[in-house]
Amino acid sequence: MASLTNYDLKPSLVLSETDHKQLTVLALAGLNTSSDAADDLLYEIERARVVPEKDFPAEVVCMGSTVTYRPDNGTDRTVTLVYPADADISEGRISVLTPIGTALIGLAQGQSITWVARDARKHALTVLSVTHQS
Known part of the structure; x- marks a missing residue:
C-alpha cells in the first residue's frame, strides 16, 4: 500500500x-525573520476559502x-493551535508558524x-477531531 507521503x-x-x-x-510580518515559515503560511492562506464567522464550519481547524x-x-x-507568543509544546500548544501548525490551519x-x-x-x-474554545 502506498504511503500518503508519496502524494502531494x-x-x-x-x-x-x-x-x-x-x-x-x-505571515507578512514574519517574512523578514522566518521567511520559510511565513512563506508556507502565506501559501496556505492564499488558497483558503474565506467565510464569515457565522458560517464557519464547526469541524474545521481555526x-x-x-x-x-x-x-x-x-x-x-x-x-491546540495558537499564535507564536502563546506556543508551549510541553502544554500541547503549537504555533501556527510551525510546519505542523501551518498544515493544520483550515483543514476539516x-x-x-x-x-x-x-x-x-x-x-x-489526517485530522481526526476538532473542538473549539467556548
Whole structure:
C-alpha cells in the first residue's frame, strides 16, 4: 500500500474572516525573520476559502482549536493551535508558524495533507477531531 507521503495532498481549506486577516498580518510580518515559515503560511492562506464567522464550519481547524490528528507515523496527537507568543509544546500548544501548525490551519475533520518538515522530509497527517474554545 502506498504511503500518503508519496502524494502531494492539498485539500481545500476554510478560514474565518478574522483568522484570515490576523494570519495574513502575522505571515507578512514574519517574512523578514522566518521567511520559510511565513512563506508556507502565506501559501496556505492564499488558497483558503474565506467565510464569515457565522458560517464557519464547526469541524474545521481555526486559531485556538484543539485538534487530534494522526501523522504518518501512526501515533495520534492532540494539540491546540495558537499564535507564536502563546506556543508551549510541553502544554500541547503549537504555533501556527510551525510546519505542523501551518498544515493544520483550515483543514476539516477527516481531511489529510502532506507537508514538509524543517528537515526537508515530506510527511502526511489526517485530522481526526476538532473542538473549539467556548
